[in-house]
Amino acid sequence: MAEKQYDIVIAGAGFAGTLTALVLKNIGFHVCLIEKGTHPRFAIGESSTPIADMILRSLSVKYNLPWLHDFSRYGSWQRAHPEIVCGIKRGFSYYKHYPGEAFASDTLHSNELLVAASVSDTLSDTNWLRADFDAFLVGKAVESDIDYFDEAEIMSAVRENKEWLFTVRRREDLIAFRADFLIDATGSGLLADKLFAVKSSADRFLTHSFGVFSHFHNLPRWTERLHQKNISTEDYPYDADNSALHHVLDEGWIWALRFNNNLTSFGFALNGEELSLRNMPTEEIWSTMRRRYPDIDGLLGDATLSASPGIILRSGRLQRRLERTFGEGWVAMPHTVGFVDPLFSTGIAYSLAGIERVVEMLAENRDFGQPLYDRLQEYERIVSAELKLIDLLVAGCYKTMRHFPLFTAWSMLYFTFTIVYEQKRLKNIPCDYFLEASNSDILEIAYTTYEELLALMRGPVISDTDIVKFTDTVRERIKPFNTAGLLNPAARNMYHHTVAKLDETSAPF
Ligand SMILES: Cc1cc2nc3c(=O)[nH]c(=O)nc-3n(C[C@H](O)[C@H](O)[C@H](O)COP(=O)(O)OP(=O)(O)OC[C@H]3O[C@@H](n4cnc5c(N)ncnc54)[C@H](O)[C@@H]3O)c2cc1C
Incomplete structure (x- = not known):
């Protein structure tokens, strides 16, 4: 058996x-x-999100990866790498649909919510075609003389004298790897279970959801459909198809993320407590949801499945959390530690924030001694607090999906916390916790409002007065942080500016 020696082995080349x-x-x-x-x-x-892009720029500058900077905005990405597919993402757009009814709009945009995150297409966030982007990164790793083993898996791990001996199966071969440390970036809890018997579970999550999704060609633009229905988009802050477009349903929601090659990532995230849906075969879920929502059915009419993945995929329950974040000689990246739900697209930004943290801990503890483990304890606390906050924010959204004005009010907590976090990063104030998950003011707002939301939902009926009262409460609570005019009735659910303005010369973040 050939033997290889490294400081750090990283499992998972996402x-x-x-x-x-x-x-x-x-x-x-x-x-x-x-x-x-x-x-x-x-x-x-x-x-991606503005936070993800800030972190990309920060990693690029701090760790001398100049080419990475280009990927933080649509314009620079496409100028530098037109061959790597991505899409324009100007913000978050939501459309409420009711079962059996055609989508309808009014002058107050009561069934619409558009929250701008970028000021122009050139400076905008992006939808990443992960197949292209991840492959490009691996190419960069190989170019940088990083040993890369694909079709390879760690079969066993033995720790002796503060060193790992891994047995790795690669195709037909077995290879021995020695290393001081392992980073688990496999994006699931399976490896930690196999090597260290660390279990993953969905216990203690408030959110209960699963995904049914694929990639499609020729999905018509939603805004064209609106225009066909004589619904005006004149006062929109951006073209809603150039955004993370969500259709909010009673049973969950749909994401539609468009790339610039006529491909769209389209999927349902559905409430797992809806047993009648959860117990159906995948194709039946797809056709049932189409039948229930006429405009979704119409939209999917001419779309065709992309060859990759070529089928409609279905996940199990999306929520998972490893019981340990690290152990002797290993640490897991945040997306490997746990996941809540794709709502609010926290995944990419959260993974990037994890890179910053893990790298910093290792850079400051190159001998992998005890001080590293003190930091890893803290890392575990941080990741746990962050997943809890994301879970709370997402769970509140699922609770309110049947009542769009409540959904709109509740979701403003996420946008507010994001703005606070972004502003801190822009001012170079250290941000230890993603989304300010340790900020006592923020936690107080989140938990108190969630309790009130639950009380409201338990009532026999939710009246217009209840909704106005809840919205007023949220507006009042977020006031100290609300630099974007969120929940200002004059905005009529159209938010044109939520992030600090950045231009292409603003450096480094
Ligand atoms: C349905 C759904 C929708 C999502 N939508 C969004 C979104 O819109 N925006 C967003 O920000 N985030 C989203 N996310 C989260 C996003 O997918 C993750 O944040 C992101 O994939 C994390 O990247 P990663 O590199 O950590 O993990 P992955 O992308 O999961 O990469 C892990 C890699 O490890 C490899 N691997 C697995 N097991 C092993 C092993 N034993 N040994 C070696 N290699 C292994 C895999 O093949 C893979 O290449 C979504 C997640 C889901 C489930």
Whole structure:
């Protein structure tokens, strides 16, 4: 058996594992990447956010990866790499549909909510075609002389004298790897269970959802459909098809993330407590949901499944959380530790924030001694608090999906907390917790409002007065942080400016 020696082995060559490898290599670690599959490959999870882009720029500057900077905005991405497919994402758009009814609008945009995140198409966030982007990153890793093993899997791990001996199966071969440390970036709890008997569970999550999704060609533009129905989009802050477009249903929601090659990532995230749906076969869920929502059915009419993945995929319950975030000689990246739900697209930003943190801990503790484990304890507390806050924010949304004005009011908590976090990062104030999950003011707002929401939902009926009262309460609570005029009735659910203005010369973040 051939033997290889590294400082750090990284399992999983998604963007999180590969970027971590590139950064660690640049600060002097001898690393390798082990990937179970092979690139390019289909991957879900495509919509970035302003926070994700800030972190990309920050990693690029801090760790001398100049080419990474281009990927933080649509314009620079497409100028530098037109061959790597992505889409324009100007913000978050929501459309409420009612079962059996055609989508309807009014002058107050009562069934619409558009929250701008970028000021122009050129400076906008992006929807990443992960197959392209992740493969490009792996190419960069190989170019940087990082040893990359695809179709490879760690079969066993033995720890002796503060060193790992991993047995890795690669195709027909067995290879022995020695390393001081392992980073688990596999995006699921399976490896930690196999190697360390660390279990993953959905216990303690408030959210209960599952996904049914694929990639489609020729999905008509939603705004064209609105125009066909004589619904005006004149006062929209941006073209809603160039955004993370959500259709809010009674049973969950749909994401439609458009790329610039006529491909769209389209999927349902459905409330797992709706047993009648959960127990159906995948195709039946798809056809049932289409039948219930006429405009969704109409939209999907001419769309065709893309060859990759070529089928409609279905997840189990999306919520999962590893019982440990680290152990002797290993740490898991945030998306490997846990996941809540794609709502609000926290995944990419959260994974990137994890890279910053894990790299910093390792850079400051190169001998992998006890101080590293003190930091890892803190990391575990941080990740746990963050997942809890994301869970609360998402769970409140599922509770309110039948009552769009409540959904609109509740979701403003997420946008407010994001703005606070963004502003801090822009001012170079250290941000230890993603979305300010340790900020006592923010936690107080989130938990108190959630309790009130639950009390409201328990009532026999939800009246217009209840909705106005709840909205007023949220507006009042977010006031100290609300620099974007969120919940200002004059905005009529159209928010044109929510982030600090950045231009292409603003550096580095
Ligand atoms: C339905 C759904 C929709 C989502 N939508 C969004 C969104 O719109 N926006 C957003 O920000 N996030 C979204 N996410 C989250 C997003 O997918 C993740 O944040 C992102 O994929 C994390 O990247 P990663 O590199 O950590 O993990 P992954 O992308 O999961 O990569 C892990 C890699 O590890 C490999 N691997 C697995 N097991 C092993 C093993 N044992 N050994 C070696 N390699 C292994 C896999 O093949 C894969 O290449 C979504 C997630 C889901 C489930």
